[in-house]
Amino acid sequence: MDIFAQLLIQGLTIGSFYALVALGYTMVYGIIRLINFAHGDLFMVGAFVGWSVLTPLIGARLHWGLAVLAALAASTLFTGALGVFVDRAAYQPLLNAPRLSILITALGVSLALENSVLIIYGPGFSTYPHILSNAGFPIGAAHISWAQLGIIGSSLVLMLALYVFVHRTYVGTAMRALAVDQDAARLMGINVERVIQLTFFIGSALAAVAGVMEGVYYTQINFFMGFLLGLRAFTAAVLGGIGNIPGAMAGGILIGLLEAFFSGYLSSQWTDVFVFGILIAVLTVKPTGLFGERVVERM
Amino acid sequence: MVPTPITALGVALAVLTAAGPAAPPAFAASGTIKIGVPVPLSGSYASAGEDILNGAKLAAEHINANGGVLGKNIEIVAEDDACDAQSAVQAAQKLIDNGVVAVAGGYCSSAALPEVTPLRRAGIAYVLDASTNPKLTEMGYPNVLRVIGRDDEQGPFAADFMANFLNAKRAAVINDNTTYAKGLADATVKALKGYHVEVVYDNAITPGQMDYTPVLTRVSSLKPDVTYYTGYFSEAGLMVKEAKQINMPGRFMGGDATNSPVLLKTAGPAADGMLITTAPLAQFLSGAKGYVAEYEKQFHAPPGPYSVYEYDSIGVVAQAIKDAGSDKPSAIIEALHKIKDYNGLTGSITFNKNGDRTRAVYIVIEVKNDQFVPFARLNDNGKWELMKQ
Numbered sequence: 197m198d199i200f201a202q203l204l205i206q207g208l209t210i211g212s213f214y215a216l217v218a219l220g221y222t223m224v225y226g227i228i229r230l231i232n233f234a235h236g237d238l239f240m241v242g243a244f245v246g247w248s249v250l251t252p253l254i255g256a257r258l259h260w261g262l263a264v265l266a267a268l269a270a271s272t273l274f275t276g277a278l279g280v281f282v283d284r285a286a287y288q289p290l291l292n293a294p295r296l297s298i299l300i301t302a303l304g305v306s307l308a309l310e311n312s313v314l315i316i317y318g319p320g321f322s323t324y325p326h327i328l329s330n331a332g333f334p335i336g337a338a339h340i341s342w343a344q345l346g347i348i349g350s351s352l353v354l355m356l357a358l359y360v361f362v363h364r365t366y367v368g369t370a371m372r373a374l375a376v377d378q379d380a381a382r383l384m385g386i387n388v389e390r391v392i393q394l395t396f397f398i399g400s401a402l403a404a405v406a407g408v409m410e411g412v413y414y415t416q417i418n419f420f421m422g423f424l425l426g427l428r429a430f431t432a433a434v435l436g437g438i439g440n441i442p443g444a445m446a447g448g449i450l451i452g453l454l455e456a457f458f459s460g461y462l463s464s465q466w467t468d469v470f471v472f473g474i475l476i477a478v479l480t481v482k483p484t485g486l487f488g489e490r491v492v493e494r495m
Numbered sequence: 496m497v498p499t500p501i502t503a504l505g506v507a508l509a510v511l512t513a514a515g516p517a518a519p520p521a522f523a524a525s526g527t528i529k530i531g532v533p534v535p536l537s538g539s540y541a542s543a544g545e546d547i548l549n550g551a552k553l554a555a556e557h558i559n560a561n562g563g564v565l566g567k568n569i570e571i572v573a574e575d576d577a578c579d580a581q582s583a584v585q586a587a588q589k590l591i592d593n594g595v596v597a598v599a600g601g602y603c604s605s606a607a608l609p610e611v612t613p614l615r616r617a618g619i620a621y622v623l624d625a626s627t628n629p630k631l632t633e634m635g636y637p638n639v640l641r642v643i644g645r646d647d648e649q650g651p652f653a654a655d656f657m658a659n660f661l662n663a664k665r666a667a668v669i670n671d672n673t674t675y676a677k678g679l680a681d682a683t684v685k686a687l688k689g690y691h692v693e694v695v696y697d698n699a700i701t702p703g704q705m706d707y708t709p710v711l712t713r714v715s716s717l718k719p720d721v722t723y724y725t726g727y728f729s730e731a732g733l734m735v736k737e738a739k740q741i742n743m744p745g746r747f748m749g750g751d752a753t754n755s756p757v758l759l760k761t762a763g764p765a766a767d768g769m770l771i772t773t774a775p776l777a778q779f780l781s782g783a784k785g786y787v788a789e790y791e792k793q794f795h796a797p798p799g800p801y802s803v804y805e806y807d808s809i810g811v812v813a814q815a816i817k818d819a820g821s822d823k824p825s826a827i828i829e830a831l832h833k834i835k836d837y838n839g840l841t842g843s844i845t846f847n848k849n850g851d852r853t854r855a856v857y858i859v860i861e862v863k864n865d866q867f868v869p870f871a872r873l874n875d876n877g878k879w880e881l882m883k884q
Contacts (some may be wrong), residue, residue: 199712202741206708213705219520321729330740339742414705416733416761424703456709464710465672465699 201338203460204453209344211452212351216406217429218436219358220399220443226375227395228291228438230298234282234305235403236426238275240419242404243411244313246271247322250412260327264412271408272401279400280393286387313419321418324411354402355445361398362441371395375439428455428471435475437488439464446486507609527570528563528626528822529553530812531590531619531806532600533583533610536575543602543801544594547624548573550792550802551600553786564816569809578603587613595619597815599808602695602801604628611639620815622808625801627751629678631835632849638828642811642839643774643804644855646675649750650682652857652873653723653772658690660859660871660879663720665797669697669710669734671726679725679750695719698699702730708737716744732761739765747768751857759865766862772868773839775858777803779869779882783840807839858882 217239224232246267253263286305290298332341362368368393373381382388410425411417428451436447451471459467479487503852513748531550534544548571552625555569563569572593574586583606591613598614599622601607607626614621615636617816623631623641632639644652657663670680677699686693694718711734714722722738722745731753738747748834749758751773759766776781777790777798788800814837816822816832837844844851861870869882 199716202712203709204694206706206712210706211711321761323757323760339741355817410705414733415736415763416705416757418729420703421705422700456880460709460713463698464701464713468701468740 198337199460201336203456205338205340205344206460207453207456208348208449209452210455211405211449213346213410213425213448214432214451215355215445215448216351216402217425218432218448219314219355219441220403221396221430221433221442222436222438223371223399224442225433225439227392228287228355229295229370230287230302231430231438232399233299233302233426234309235399236281236422236429237306237309238400238405238422239407239410239414239425239429240280240409240417240422241278241313242271242275242400242493243417243421244317244322244407244419245274245404247324247406247417250408251325254325254327263407264327267412268405269409271404275404275407276397276401279396279403283393283396288392297399297485310419310422317419319419321416324415328412343413345415350409351406352491355441358398358402359441367394368390421456431472431475434477435485437485440485440487443485443487450486498821508821517728527568528565528816529570529572529593529595530809531572531593531595531597531598533574533576533586533590533599534602535578535606536573537577540578540602543625543799544575546576546796546799546802547602549790550624550798550805552811553790553793553802554806558809564813565820567822571809576601576603576606578606580605580609583607583610584613586610590614591617593617596824597622597812597827598803599812600624600805604631607631607700611636614638617824618828619824620812620813620831622831624804628675632851635849637832637850640811640831640850642807642844642852643801644840644857645851646678646850647682648679648855649772650679651686652685652855653679653683653748653750654690654692655684655873656772656859656871656879657687657721657723657748658692661721663692663745665695665717665719665745667714667719667722667723667745669696669714669724669726670699671702672699673702673726673731675752676726677748680723682724683725684875689846695802696722700726700730700734702726704730705733706720706737707734708741711738711743712741714810716742718744720748721743721748723748723750724748724753727752727762728755728758729761732758732766733767736762736765748772754860754867759862759867764865767864769862771860771862771867772857773825774800774804775856775872776800776870777840779858779860780841782842798813803840807837807841807844810839811837811844835841 222237224230249270250267252265282305286301328343330341349423370386432447433444434452436443454471455467456468504521509510532548534547534884535541536544551821555571559568572595574589576583576586587610597620601623602625604626615638620638627646629645629647632641657666668680670676684697687694696714700707711850731749748770754771754773777787783803787798811834815827819826819830835845842856859870860867871879871881874880
């Protein structure tokens, strides 16, 4: 049995999650040169908020599609607002401090978020209701489920929408201006703080979408789930060229595909070595990443 | 398998509770024989420790009702080890200071290991009821004995089941590269080869991920008759669900660390038909029917997975004191090693030269309608038989 097509579908599904979370890393880095280590945990918070909304709605026999939409809406709003709050409380006061201070602060925020969820929801696993079936249709020898199609499709739509927003709208232009030169942008009359907050909101909301989708699809969540996924997504952002939006999308999908093909065809226990080896190889040849425009700051 | 967390809260509580009941050592020494029971009574695993302690109390009650040993009553002395190395050493020291003649208990291997050192120095026997790490008896200390199976005994058992019950010709073994899971996987693969079962896949996954379908797709393409996952329950729940998604051929099996309600919740109906190798719960043991009823009547709770093993641990210690005709700690250790075919609730108990039980008991359970039910066991003639559900 040839498993290529099946692995391709699985790689795209995994990559969609990485790409959605990678966007948050890359947007924040692009604008304030901060590697937001708390971003993976915002993804985790998104999954938990979604769980808190979805579970009673499904229990009340609401149609599952509506329930998921309600969970997505609540989770994106809450997590987006939390992202803005984190920025206001922890990052903005340090914008002009040495880079190292703000980086350490990001680690602190990450731990604070993890431990808050640990205390509120407990150390064990929470489980989303089982609402998705495995129904779908065959593509050659492979099977793609509607759920997988939905995950890949909706993340593509979100990424395209973000790209259009950043490149075709007035606010998007302001974001890009800020990425080039903050002081010049301020002189042009751009409300820098507001634009940074918007960036945090969008990045966190995208992570929340990924969190809820992950919960609905895989059903198992816990307070530590943001760590591994955050690490992979950050790798994806760097691989694509951190600060670059199409780069994060491509990097996310690429890491997902590499992971699937490597563990499917070669050895699953060597997958991490291989994936991170590729990252090192790419950065050695092209230090700015595949699509990168600027050199990654040395830490 | 017993998990190994370190909870700061647990430590704090342990210190507080330990400070509370200061035992009056001078008076109690003469009339009773003291057996120490170190278990977690605070922290995440407090409920497991409580179960074990109840098993010990029930055992002492029965022994004392039958006249005690050497004309004296057994007294159970509990100490909180909080499933934490530091508290465990203090707990062991307190038991020694309290004048126990032997120790029977323990839950987390990571707490039991440090407890061994002070107990060995004091020359006091430690009979383990629940800690399965092979190292505990591999250190070669004569004072450590164990009434439950070892992680590296489960592998041959699982292999026997796959080869001789499922008649598998091709098997896949997946672990997660943790010490426990890798050890179990290696032991299983070695034993499978002995049964001439072809091991078509032997590799590890990264724990903590969500999507294991690429690995499972690969395993599917190798057409195994059975796939054995030796890691923990959370990944197992995802894997059994994802295996069903891709229509993986053959049966999905897990090691004893997958025996958790979290697996049932994560996998939902997809877990139906999954098989798990595990030490039998008291309610699945034919010899322990009366025990389960009495335990539930007295403590208003199910007996938990290990209390019946603790019951037998106290039992063998009492037997050893009788055999030795003395409650001197060194005489007890000597007598424990000489115990032969002690008739315990969990079956016949004899120790090998390491102090491990010669025929460790494992059974296979099945997931059926969101519940674990008994499935198959090896009978006394070494043949497989289905268990009544």
